[in-house]
Amino acid sequence: MAIGPKLALRQAQSLLMTPQLRQAILLLQLSNLDACAFIETEVERNPLLEPGDRTDDLPGPADTLQASRASEGGAFSPPWQTHARRPYDGTLSDHQAQMLVCPPPSLADRLAEQVRLSSFDAGDRLIGTHLITLLDHAGRLPATSAATALMLGTPPERVERVRQAMMRFEPTGLFAYDLGECFGAQLRERNRLDPAMAALLKHLDLLARRDMRQLQAICGVDTEDLADMIAELRTLSPYPGRDADHPPAVPIVPDVLMHPAPDGGWVLELNPATTPRVVVNSTLDTRMTLRAGRQDERRFLSERLANATWLVRALQQRADTIIRVATAIMRRQDGFLDRGVGHLRPLVLRDIADDVALHESTVSRVTANKYIATPRGIFELKYFFTTAVPGLSGDSHSAEAIRHRIRALVAAEPGHAILSDDAIVTLLREEGIDIARRTVAKYRDALKIPSSVQRKREKAFRA
Helix, strand or coil: CCCCCCCCCCCCCCCCCCHHHHHHHHHHHCCHHHHHHHHHHHHHHCCCEEECCHHHCCCCEEEEECCCCECHHHCECCCEEEECCCCCCCCCCHHHHHHHHCCCCCHHHHHHHHHHHCCCCHHHHHHHHHHHHHCCCCCECCCCHHHHHHHHCCCHHHHHHHHHHHCCCCCCCCCECCHHHHHHHHHHHCCCCCHHHHHHHHCHHHHHCCCHHHHHHHHCCCHHHHHHHHHHHHCCCCCHHHHHCCCCCCCCCCCEEEEECCCCCEEEEECCCCCCCEEECCCHHHHHHHHHCCHHHHHHHHHHHHHHHHHHHHHHHHHHHHHHHHHHHHHHCHHHHHHCHHHCCCCCHHHHHHHHCCCHHHHHHHHCCCEEEECCEEEEHHHHCCCEEEECCCCEEEHHHHHHHHHHHHHHCCCCCCCCHHHHHHHHHHCCECCCHHHHHHHHHHCCCCCHHHHHHHHHHHC
């Protein structure tokens, strides 16, 4: 056989990632608010794009879908209607604009301002400024006053005096060395730091072990008083630095809305307040330039017109795809709408991909960063995808529904019969759920439910 170069014809198919295809993929996985920000940038770059007017795109039914599941009694559920609205005026709310123009000051900035407004002299202000730089994320000081004094070349008593004064800064409890001192500063501000509470703060390790009898003896209080003291500790902030330095919580804005239909079904629509919409500016001047302008002008406008037309179509396709996927998800999880979390069904991406004739990766992008407002609250679309746990009768159960059931069983357990993990396994198997003990323990830990030993101590103390 001769070895050497030769020419051959070969035919093959391949997918090229064009810039427009990349943009389409990006738009699918963006939330409505992020897509609006993307559109604003495109409007600034392309003179042939302009934000759409709300009044020129009134909502209307895009499709009517029949749900195929059989409800209780064998009757079919009412029709599902999907509406797609796509108006966007390119503006931000007053709150969003204020957050962009004037972001809230950081914790360090607020503390530095309190140092400037205090009665400290120049030397004390220098110490206070240095203490601010030493704070960790929880608001504690990792170095003692003696170590700080040695670094600054000043008496430790002066550093301690400044530290004690700054522990009364807002938020109270900063600049403490440990949790007990942090709680003590907050209780002192409330005038609740009595001898019994001070003794409790010195023995928080006993509280962590739930040794209530020894705490009663140390604090010199009865069961009811100790319970009140512990309840008051729960109202305090163990990490004032971390809590205070977080940015203000921004409420979740749903991308998809659900409304009850007059016929008893549900109407799904894109959130009209946040869904991006643009239109192509096809004025007479633009058409004339394309016909009679210079070659470079015609080329520029031709490219911009093609990009603008494609973006409008991409947004239309994005809206339709989101509605299709959201409708398929809620149709599969109609038991959740009727009866709650305990009736979530196992669901994977392949199920929805088969329903809407899309690839699993496309469904994954559509459900990323998207929220839906249901009658039971606002949930991320990915929340409805749960793994399956086999049942004893051959069916399967949603892992989220099982976690919900475990929480309900623990909440209803009597004080004299605390459920162990083995007991929970037995109860779940009586309900037809085949689950291992280690899985119950894993779900219980994820729900932050203490062990049966810890729950027994707490309930015995309350009793």
